[in-house]
Amino acid sequence: MRSSTLFKAGAVLAMTSGIVLAPAAAFAAGTVTGTVTCYWPNSDGTTTFSVGYNNTGTTTVLIPVGTNNYVTPAPQDRGQPTTFLAGAHPNVWAPSLTAAEMNSNPNWFINGVATSYSGSIPQCASKPVSVNGSTTGYLGATAAIVGIGAYVIASPRRRRRSLTKAV
8 A cells, every 4th residue: 555655656746747847947047049040032022031049048938929029020929939948949930021021120029139030141942841849749748747647646546446346
């Protein structure tokens, strides 16, 4: 019986460590800066940019769209990331801008630091494809961990029920 309790405690610890540590990691120190790798022209006259970021911290940082994460010219939300994993992540999103927007000095601001879409940005050899993880993947992995932990915790109860029915 005691080993069952220890097993449950270990399962609960393993299950909750990902949940408890993830939000705490969201407040980790580190500098997040945007990066523009390249651009490609579109047949409709717009230009699309391969945009990413670099998080110098060691953990994930959350910066919601708003005063610390916005794009100019308006609209300030063009699908830019709000979850910034540690490390360099190129090709995370690809905003398209019209010629008029290109003449309005377009920028992505993260914590007051501008990432410009103008200047000496090379044309992409081909359209880059994002190979980075996503929030959906992180949430899916967390759900899987929780599900496995719940199954492990419930398993001894199922065994006890099946033994009592057999007797």
